[in-house]
Amino acid sequence: MAQYLLSVWHDDTYEVDFSSDEMKRVVAQVDDFNNELRASGSWVFAGGLHPATSATVVRTVGDEVSMTDGPYAESKEQMGGFWVIEAPDLDAALDWARRGAAACEGPVEVRPFEG
Amino acid sequence: MNDPSLAAVFQHEAGRCTATLIRILGDIDLAEDAVAEAFVIAAEKWPVTGIPPNPGGWITTTARNRAIDWLRRESTRTDRHIAAHRLNETMDYDESPEMQALDAFVDVVPDDQLRLMFLCCHPALSADARVALTLRLLGGLSTPEIARSFLIPEATMAQRIVRAKHKLRDNHAPYRVPSAAELPDRLRAVLAVIYLVFTAGHTAPESDELVRADLSEEAIRLTRVLVGLMPDEPEAAGLLALLLLTDARRRARTTADGELVPLRDQDRGLWDRDLIAEGHALVRACLRRNQPGQYQIQAAIAAVHADAANAEATDWAQIVALYDQLYMLRPNGVVAMNRAIAVGEHDGPVAGLAALGEVEAGQLDEYQPFHAASADLFARAGDVDSARFEYDRAIELTENEVERRFLIRKRSRLTG
Numbered sequence A: 001m002a003q004y005l006l007s008v009w010h011d012d013t014y015e016v017d018f019s020s021d022e023m024k025r026v027v028a029q030v031d032d033f034n035n036e037l038r039a040s041g042s043w044v045f046a047g048g049l050h051p052a053t054s055a056t057v058v059r060t061v062g063d064e065v066s067m068t069d070g071p072y073a074e075s076k077e078q079m080g081g082f083w084v085i086e087a088p089d090l091d092a093a094l095d096w097a098r099r100g101a102a103a104c105e106g107p108v109e110v111r112p113f114e115g
Numbered sequence B: 001m002n003d004p005s006l007a008a009v010f011q012h013e014a015g016r017c018t019a020t021l022i023r024i025l026g027d028i029d030l031a032e033d034a035v036a037e038a039f040v041i042a043a044e045k046w047p048v049t050g051i052p053p054n055p056g057g058w059i060t061t062t063a064r065n066r067a068i069d070w071l072r073r074e075s076t077r078t079d080r081h082i083a084a085h086r087l088n089e090t091m092d093y094d095e096s097p098e099m100q101a102l103d104a105f106v107d108v109v110p111d112d113q114l115r116l117m118f119l120c121c122h123p124a125l126s127a128d129a130r131v132a133l134t135l136r137l138l139g140g141l142s143t144p145e146i147a148r149s150f151l152i153p154e155a156t157m158a159q160r161i162v163r164a165k166h167k168l169r170d171n172h173a174p175y176r177v178p179s180a181a182e183l184p185d186r187l188r189a190v191l192a193v194i195y196l197v198f199t200a201g202h203t204a205p206e207s208d209e210l211v212r213a214d215l216s217e218e219a220i221r222l223t224r225v226l227v228g229l230m231p232d233e234p235e236a237a238g239l240l241a242l243l244l245l246t247d248a249r250r251r252a253r254t255t256a257d258g259e260l261v262p263l264r265d266q267d268r269g270l271w272d273r274d275l276i277a278e279g280h281a282l283v284r285a286c287l288r289r290n291q292p293g294q295y296q297i298q299a300a301i302a303a304v305h306a307d308a309a310n311a312e313a314t315d316w317a318q319i320v321a322l323y324d325q326l327y328m329l330r331p332n333g334v335v336a337m338n339r340a341i342a343v344g345e346h347d348g349p350v351a352g353l354a355a356l357g358e359v360e361a362g363q364l365d366e367y368q369p370f371h372a373a374s375a376d377l378f379a380r381a382g383d384v385d386s387a388r389f390e391y392d393r394a395i396e397l398t399e400n401e402v403e404r405r406f407l408i409r410k411r412s413r414l415t416g
Helices: A021-040 A091-106 B004-023 B028-049 B057-071 B077-092 B097-108 B112-120 B127-137 B143-150 B154-170 B183-202 B215-229 B234-247 B273-289 B293-308 B314-328 B333-347 B349-355 B368-381 B386-398 B403-410
Strands: A003-011 A041-046 A058-063 A064-069 A077-087 A106-112
Touching: A003 A091, A003 B215, A021 A041, A021 A091, A021 B077, A077 A091, A106 B112, A106 B127, B004 B028, B004 B057, B004 B112, B004 B127, B028 B057, B028 B154, B028 B403, B057 B215, B112 B127, B112 B183, B127 B143, B127 B154, B143 B154, B215 B234, B234 B273, B234 B293, B273 B403, B293 B314, B314 B333, B333 B349, B333 B368, B349 B368, B368 B403, B386 B403
Parallel strands: none
Antiparallel strands: A003 A077, A003 A106, A041 A077, A058 A064
């Protein structure tokens, strides 16, 4: 078994309004998907993130600590949430990613953990 | 590898051995290293002992034993230790679940190379990486050879291959043939790759001979396996027909002393009638299915050539129409160029040059056949200076010695 990060990406201007019909549909789909992951034993961890504007970057140089506001990568696309799953191989992970992408209605990046 | 018999064994067996070693070892790099090492040992031993009766089996066994040695020595590295352990288990206990799973698999597809083909053509890889990896692992081509057939720098190609191998490894890509549900999508990538392997054999890069028949035959063999497994897939049948009809001309493509003969001048009596008959039957079956695709159309073009008693009798109007159909599916410069060549036969060299002029400027600048075709059309149109210029470009770009001599001969015959 290997572990994979399945991350969900969206435009940084994307604003989530959980009261909208669209978001209610997506949340229901993601809940179903999460239940499938748990039932199959593939679930390790998952969560949605606050927007990238909520991020802080911390760096150390020697004993000095510096902090900057905002996400590390000044990118138009930001990670909005992720799953960590356990799967026997890449094809199984890609299949979960396909279903996750359909559930959250957005692209999902698959990346293997080391080890 | 100066010994020609050893080089021949390498060409025939390297891909097969690597495919089996990947299954046994579960590691592409290790499998490649082990097979390379086995050939080094063969180069030392075979001149003394002679080539063993089953050279592929000898290479596979020697490579496997070398890999076991390495794994035992490197067993401080945990992952390799696990691999070595698994390897011993697999070999000592044939009743292991892993071995039984492999046996079950072997019933479905009796070919490690097919498994390797689907791995190399995994959708998680870029299209370029798929072809490169297949040529490297199954075709036994070196990185410089592959770089040349893709018209890109060697360092870029080396990086592309390494990255692809590591991606498959780091992602735990499975070594299997895809399930029935996945197969249609995965097959398209495999067909594209086999066609390129055939092309690499048809005019072998970096070679003193025009044809590396082993690569062409290997491509045909892999396509036959595919068609056998997927008899209802028209494009697989179309690809097989295309390869057979093209390969049927092999004997006529070179003279007794190895010089190139263009399609127009070939002795059609030398064309392999059995391959043509098989190709024709496949094309007819494809036409009945009426689900055209790029390989089926190209096979139909080859079938029109095969029908003609000589170049003049060729139904060029039909060929131009088929290229038009192909261009609808695959609007790229190479198709446009081949269409222009057909137009040049049907309506004369001036019309051919006009059609060639429609190919997007610069798109085929580094593509040798484009300059050879331009040169031929200019020569026939009486524009000797332009023909000479284009032959020079083509001669400069060709990687094949036979093709180079052919182009030099054509250039020297220009008058005016």
